[in-house]
Amino acid sequence: MIAALLEDKHLEELLRARVRQLLESGQISLFLGYERQESLPGILPSSVPCIIRDPSDVARLVFDRVCHRSLVKYLLDLPTGGDSKERRAGLVVRGCDSLALQRLIQDHRVSREEVYLLGIPCTGMVDKRKLSKVYPQSPSVSLESILDDTCLGCDTHNPVIYDELLCEKVSEAPSSVVDFVQVRRLEALSPDERYKVWEAEFSRCIRCFACRNVCPACDCRQCTLESNDPGWITKHTSISEQFMFHFIRAFHVAGRCVGCGECERVCPMGINIGELNRKFMKDIRELFGRDNPKMPRDVEPLGKFNPDDPEEFL
Amino acid sequence: MSATITVDLEELETQLAGDVSRRFDVYVPVDENGAVVFRRLTTPASGWLKRSVSLTRSVLPANKLLTPQTDPVLRFQGGPTDYEVSDAAASTDLVILGVKPCDARALKLLDKVFADESDIDQVYVERRQKTVLIGVACEKPEPTCFCKAMGVSPWSSDDCDLMIYPMQGLEGLALKCSSDKGQAFLAGMHLTIRELPAETSEEIEAHYRAIPQPLSEFVGHPEALSLDSFELPIWGRISERCLSCGLCTYLCPTCYCFAVVDKSLGERGLRARCWDSCMFPDFLKMAGGHNPRPTKKERVRQRFMHKLCYTHERYGQIFCVGCGRCVEKCPVGLHFVDVLSQLRRELAGGGGDGL
Amino acid sequence: MSQHEQWQPLIVAFCCNWCSYAGADLAGTSRLEYPPSIRIIRVPCSGRINPQFVVRAFQRGADGVLVAGCHPGDCHYSTGNFFARRRFLLATRFLEYLGIEPERFEVRWISGSEGQKFADVVRELTERVRKLGPAWKLRDAV
């Protein structure tokens, strides 16, 4: 029952056929997609990123509702320049993936010509934690009840860039994330109370940097967090350094975050860093008036200015 | 070892929060926004003991309390040429309550690294001596647990000093003493103790023995990898989806790598041992810029060769206790069980030795 | 209260070279009085000031931080302070969101001829911080 909710066999067939053609014709030299992980007893089904180079491997490809994690960052691992053909990559893009890819393109880390995009209008991925409460016992469950919160609040279901679409576009529902409920709740506290909240959250952080590594807005060649000079942070984990780390991470994605929610999903310690990102989204929208606070569709808001920006510093 | 006994839950709770907390730093698992973490017991609300022993495994292994993420070594003061240096390494009398059998076993493995006769880490050894481990048998293993496959029993008291059996239907809290240290610690609390008849003790064990762990059956009993596996062609493919986040190593109870990092704030500074991870791209990067493990292939291979081969060559043990943390948390599902399966398939296909 | 009156808050001021630093200089040469506990860090332009500098200052001992640059339109590099304005509109809100008292942190445009304004800003900031007492949030220690 649940399997049927997760899968779309028809879409999968289309995807495989198309990827086979693209590989065989030499239009792309590899395809970045998902494969179903070997099923383990009692453990939730999961689809994981994979790279297909051989047309005979296309049967491995899947596309279902457990295909989390944006693929676009893997592009940065592929060699580029010289006569390397690796970057002539095909990939599947949902709405959020296309926004993430646009981020990399705007930052000149990937060029649009290098990639061939199979667009998939997407109606949401499933939240593992929600799914684990019903899997595999419950015979019937509504899709709505197990969808990821980020997807429930998504306002970019359809890819914004693609070369072809594998299925019909879906209608865009108005986003609910932009209500910023949690941000407002935190803003209503006193500074001391807010400090306590963040102190408790950050004290759990183990600085694994999964949040950074998965983030499409964190695409620098050399991350400031790994620079020894100046050493903005060391490997020491005093609470002061934890604040510095989170300040840096959040500020560096301010106005660049595409709202894919991956950082929150991968954090092993359950730290609500999304509320840091959403604080910036909210302020950027209020101060600089962006229609879609989630996505810089043009130059990022901190990379430009308006002479008529609000003036508070006179 | 000794017989199973029961004690009164409230009495134990009062003792631990009261007298014991004055003599020891007591750490217990607590639930923080859905993440189970060990915290120092300071001003607990009543009922904490019951809550603590009913929690699932912690996100970070209990044994990391003995090798903290930032572990002071020495302090320095003065400068720029003349420094006063003082020892900052410290060990305290520690009680860790709620240790799962996998984490307790991990300490046994770490003993081989840090407390081997030929290679002694003085601070670690001191901490080990001064720590009382109070284990909790696993009432409800996570679906990702596979400790049985790795030779750990989720009810065994072997690697702890005291073991709690939080099983329902007993009068009082069932306990077992499994070391002299545990015995002395228990005696020091002056609790009202009731011995359980041998049958009950057997019933308890049978209860825990019967709790299924499906993943363990799937994993079977892995053999060590041979050194030749270094050259296996699939390492490149296995590693392709890794994010290099290092989360797997930080959450792993048997991973212990650290870097020595000096941090100075003007005239005062601290040298500490800080966790480091072989999955980080710059882990082996040298001053001249050379990096012997430049890509994910070398790094992922290192993690699994280390667990499945090098530690076996050196200490006679595979360094995995089947805690399942990497299985649950790796953002891209590149965990011990998955890699083991891939290696097994490869070795079976290539006619090599099975795992 | 009384112990706070004795205590001198440490204020770190990041001043752009062309206007605010000159303003501070003028305050000095005009013998205007302002609290001596300020540490001025001269930077080429307010556009050079990374908000991380502010966190760093709090980490290393500041009780209050001032960021100062040329008035919009007057930047020596023409647009540096327009970028800075955007950045610090966000940074002030973000620091507050993390729980830092907004009274401890201020951004002002101070021109080279505004010696009096510089002295006033520093005095007011110092007094506000004095009321709050020493900053301990963000402070690093070893």
Ligand code: SF4
């Ligand atoms: S993923 Fe979570 S624990 Fe890891 S560095 Fe980011 S916030 Fe910290």
Ligand code: SF4
């Ligand atoms: S294996 Fe998984 S948890 Fe480990 S570094 Fe790679 S992505 Fe991170």
Ligand code: SF4
């Ligand atoms: S390798 Fe994975 S399952 Fe094994 S002990 Fe480490 S974290 Fe646990």
Ligand code: FES
């Ligand atoms: S030079 Fe003063 S703000 Fe740019």
